[in-house]
Amino acid sequence: xxxxxxxxxxxxxxxxxxxxxxxxxxxxxxxxxxxxxxxxxxxxxxxxxxxxxxxxxxxxxxxxxxxxxxxxxxxxxxxxxxxxxxxxxxxxxxxxxxxxxxxxxxxxxxxxxxxxxxxxxxxxxxxxxxxxxxxxxxxxxxxxxxxxxxxxxxxxxxxxxxxxxxxxxxxxxxxxxxxxxxxxxxxxxxxxxxxxxxxxxxxxxxxxxxxxxxxxxxxxxxxxxxxxxxxxxxxxxxxxxxxxxxxxxxxxxxxxxxxxxxxxxxxxxxxxxxxxxxxxxxxxxxxxxxxxxxxxxxxxxxxxxxxxxxxxxxxxxxxxxxxxxxxxxxxxxxxxxxxxxxxxxxxxxxxxxxxxxxxxxxxxxxxxxxxxxxxxxxxxxxxxxxxxxxxxxxxxxxxxxxxxxxxxxxxxxxxxxxxxxxxxxxxxxxxxxxxxxxxxxxxxxxxxxxxxxxxxxxxxxxxxxxxxxxxxxxxxxxxxxxxxxxxxxxxxxxxxxxxxxxxxxxxxxxxxxxxxxxxxxxxxxxxxxxxxxxxxxxxxxxxxxxxxxxxxxxxxxxxxxxxxxxxxxxxxxxxxxxxxxxxxxxxxxxxxxxxxxxxxxxxxxxxxxxxxxxxxxxxxxxxxxxxxxxxxxxxxxxxxxxxxxxxxxxxxxxxxxxxxxxxxxxxxxxxxxxxxxxxxxxxxxxxxxxxxxxxxxxxxxxxxxxxxxxxxxxxxxxxxxxxxxxxxxxxxxxxxxxxxxxxxxxxxxxxxxxxxxxxxxxxxxxxxxxxxxxxxxxxxxxxxxxxxxxxxxxxxxxxxxxxxxxxxxxxxxxxxxxxxxxxxxxxxxxxxxxxx
Amino acid sequence: xxxxxxxxxxxxxxxxxxxxxxxxxxxxxxxxxxxxxxxxxxxxxxxxxxxxxxxxxxxxxxxxxxxxxxxxx
Numbered sequence: 059x060x061x062x063x064x065x066x067x068x069x070x071x072x073x074x075x076x077x078x079x080x081x082x083x084x085x086x087x088x089x090x091x092x093x094x095x096x097x098x099x100x101x102x103x104x105x106x107x108x109x110x111x112x113x114x115x116x117x118x119x120x121x122x123x124x125x126x127x128x129x130x131x132x133x134x135x136x137x138x139x140x141x142x143x144x145x146x147x148x149x150x151x152x153x154x155x156x157x158x159x160x161x162x163x164x165x166x167x168x169x170x171x172x173x174x175x176x177x178x179x180x181x182x183x184x185x186x187x188x189x190x191x192x193x194x195x196x197x198x199x200x201x202x203x204x205x206x207x208x209x210x211x212x213x214x215x216x217x218x219x220x221x222x223x224x225x226x227x228x229x230x231x232x233x234x235x236x237x238x239x240x241x242x243x244x245x246x247x248x249x250x251x252x253x254x255x256x257x258x259x260x261x262x263x264x265x266x267x268x269x270x271x272x273x274x275x276x277x278x279x280x281x282x283x284x285x286x287x288x289x290x291x292x293x294x295x296x297x298x299x300x301x302x303x304x305x306x307x308x309x310x311x312x313x314x315x316x317x318x319x320x321x322x323x324x325x326x327x328x329x330x331x332x333x334x335x336x337x338x339x340x341x342x343x344x345x346x347x348x349x350x351x352x353x354x355x356x357x358x359x360x361x362x363x364x365x366x367x368x369x370x371x372x373x374x375x376x377x378x379x380x381x382x383x384x385x386x387x388x389x390x391x392x393x394x395x396x397x398x399x400x401x402x403x404x405x406x407x408x409x410x411x412x413x414x415x416x417x418x419x420x421x422x423x424x425x426x427x428x429x430x431x432x433x434x435x436x437x438x439x440x441x442x443x444x445x446x447x448x449x450x451x452x453x454x455x456x457x458x459x460x461x462x463x464x465x466x467x468x469x470x471x472x473x474x475x476x477x478x479x480x481x482x483x484x485x486x487x488x489x490x491x492x493x494x495x496x497x498x499x500x501x502x503x504x505x506x507x508x509x510x511x512x513x514x515x516x517x518x519x520x521x522x523x524x525x526x527x528x529x530x531x532x533x534x535x536x537x538x539x540x541x542x543x544x545x546x547x548x549x550x551x552x553x554x555x556x557x558x559x560x561x562x563x564x565x566x567x568x569x570x571x572x573x574x575x576x577x578x579x580x581x582x583x584x585x586x587x588x589x590x591x592x593x594x595x596x597x598x599x600x601x602x603x604x605x606x607x608x609x610x611x612x613x614x615x616x617x618x619x620x621x622x623x624x625x626x627x628x629x630x631x632x633x634x635x636x637x638x639x640x641x642x643x644x645x646x647x648x649x650x651x652x653x654x655x656x657x658x659x660x661x662x663x664x665x666x667x668x669x670x671x672x673x674x675x676x677x678x679x680x681x682x683x684x685x686x687x688x689x690x691x692x693x694x695x696x697x698x699x700x701x702x703x704x705x706x707x708x709x710x711x712x713x714x715x716x717x718x719x720x721x722x723x724x725x726x727x728x729x730x731x732x733x734x735x736x737x738x739x740x741x742x743x744x745x746x747x748x749x750x751x752x753x754x755x756x757x758x759x760x761x762x763x764x765x766x767x768x769x770x771x772x773x774x775x776x777x778x779x780x781x782x783x784x785x786x787x788x789x790x791x792x793x794x795x796x797x798x799x800x801x802x803x804x805x806x807x808x809x810x811x812x813x814x815x816x817x818x819x820x821x822x823x824x825x826x827x828x829x830x831x832x833x834x835x836x837x838x839x840x841x842x843x844x845x846x847x848x849x850x851x852x853x854x855x856x857x858x859x860x861x862x863x864x865x866x867x868x869x870x871x872x873x874x875x876x877x878x879x880x881x882x883x884x885x886x887x888x889x890x891x892x893x894x
Numbered sequence: 895x896x897x898x899x900x901x902x903x904x905x906x907x908x909x910x911x912x913x914x915x916x917x918x919x920x921x922x923x924x925x926x927x928x929x930x931x932x933x934x935x936x937x938x939x940x941x942x943x944x945x946x947x948x949x950x951x952x953x954x955x956x957x958x959x960x961x962x963x964x965x966x967x
Binding site: 154156157315320345351449455558561564565 | 921936937942949950951953955
């Protein structure tokens, strides 16, 4: 379209000001979530039209300030400077105006074209406060628009304000913070910077001067990048800082922050009327119980159990109900791909089905993910998350984690059943970079749903008499392995990563809206699908090659061809004795078998009699001869059907044996053998190694591969055949295998999430490597150690449990890096009774 | 005296900040400035962190961090 103008509008605001509600109010459903380039900070964009103007709205991260200390603040600031939005809507919580103005004034100092959006005016009214909007507008000299975004009020006014401001040329900011005794220094520095043609064009001069006096690294970098004589300007800034400190005895950055707060307080005092009597808010009352010494943890426990019950237990049921959809996808691809062969299938079919099955295995979890994401959104929107962190921070901090590490660990499956993918995704909320990385590293150690089948097989086969105890062991020991590991990582590889202060706002509780929850859940599901499914399909191809190639040697192929020929010959001999002679030839045998399979597929799940007859009729019309054999029509039909069953049995046997042989001869099989010298200390032979290697794509594979290796289709009663196939296996072997599975490296989809959340391939590889090594170490310790000490499986189990609990307790006592620093740097003042 | 020494229920006024760098900046940005009214609301179940009421809203903070905030009653 011609004549249409596009303007870029940014949405800024402090956390908990209702910014995302305003975003949704303005853009409606059309939004797009991505990351800011190069960082893990989420960037939400949306677009809408005001008359003939097309508005591109970008949601900046919620920040209290605009310093360069936190990633979010840097991202927001860089966007304002580099992308130069035509309008910045600053969303402020009207009921908390004084604090929110702190950001507004900084935006104005950057000479951004600001509209102050006083949001949550409904809360302002409910609390009996009054804001003089006209006076505020006059004092600040910028448009001020009150809204009640949650109730959908104020959209029109906001749009008008955006349109008006977008058409104007930005003038100098109307309101300037008076920095008092620092002003002369700002003037000197600003004068020097203004003389430079480059910096003064790229950046607001007064803002750069203030930032340099604040000792802001990034501002110094900006000057270095643009100023013709940067060193002189920076030296001048340094001397101004020194002189100011000498004059006033106060550091400039502190003076600047205090002056800003003083300015906010002055403006708020003139524009906000607070109610005479202070009322305790409902949130305060609720917190009396939610954060209570006894009730707090109890309520937390109930909430977490409800979360588990709904997402995992109910979600699993829901996934089961939804399975026919994915089953239909599998059936459909089985129908359209090239037909199956007798012993082996055409490449396109084998590969196609493999990829489809790998993908549906993940899609199967969608209902669980959807419930999980919705529940997390409820916890986030309601304001409970900070309370959770408040209650548990002390405990988790001892291990280098954060109060908000709880949720990711629950999602990962802190007891049994969870999934590391949403767990790793949920680490996003942790504000402390070091604790966040530590959490990302341990979430895959939790017991995800896909690890459970292997546990069940092993417990069923080797700990059948103490099954409940063994399950309790594996379900809880993971936590006692994960906590010490988190601490060790914190003390070693993560030591240099910045640890943020805990200081966290506890916003009032909000009743989440259904729309808001669903929107968030769908956003995350979409992100999950985009990130994961494509990669899973790609990896499936690689794994397919690894377990199928180089393939069977020629002599074995001849052997299976012989089996096929003998079976078909027998069948043809039977055909010759029936009325079908001449109508069924050798070439028809395989098609008859496939005809029968596709009839079975078509009828799967069909209970309706009429529908069933319709399917029969369709197949009969398709090929009456095949139909007669398959449906045992007539005396000869019955006879041939019996003979066909024999061929089918031979075919199944040949396929199973050929597959097992192909596995053994494959690249993965060679790897399994090559690893045996190392894994023997953990009690794993090459067969187990193959099963474990195949689990990397998805952990469910371990059980399925064991089934294939021990000669079974599907996984019914793998434990029986495993016991029979591995006569030397003891419960100690099984224990080592279970522990290795517990520590198993993150599966491919989780690894992708780790890479995404840690924003580094290095961390992903580290996460895979350390868990593999740790798993081998633990399994070897338990197996070799247990054998040397002559322990039974059960004894070794509890000895190891005791060891883990003891390690956890010892680790809790080792001080964290900053505690050590604090102890070393601060005077040896003993901690008094209030803080211990 | 410093903020970490006070018991729940105590009201005080912030006097000074004794830390610089990221922690100091974060405290200032969240609204800790001389003259700000502070009330200790409650300790967490495991005592640390502590929830305070700061000039109209609630903030939780670890004792380690509260130690850098000078207050007067």
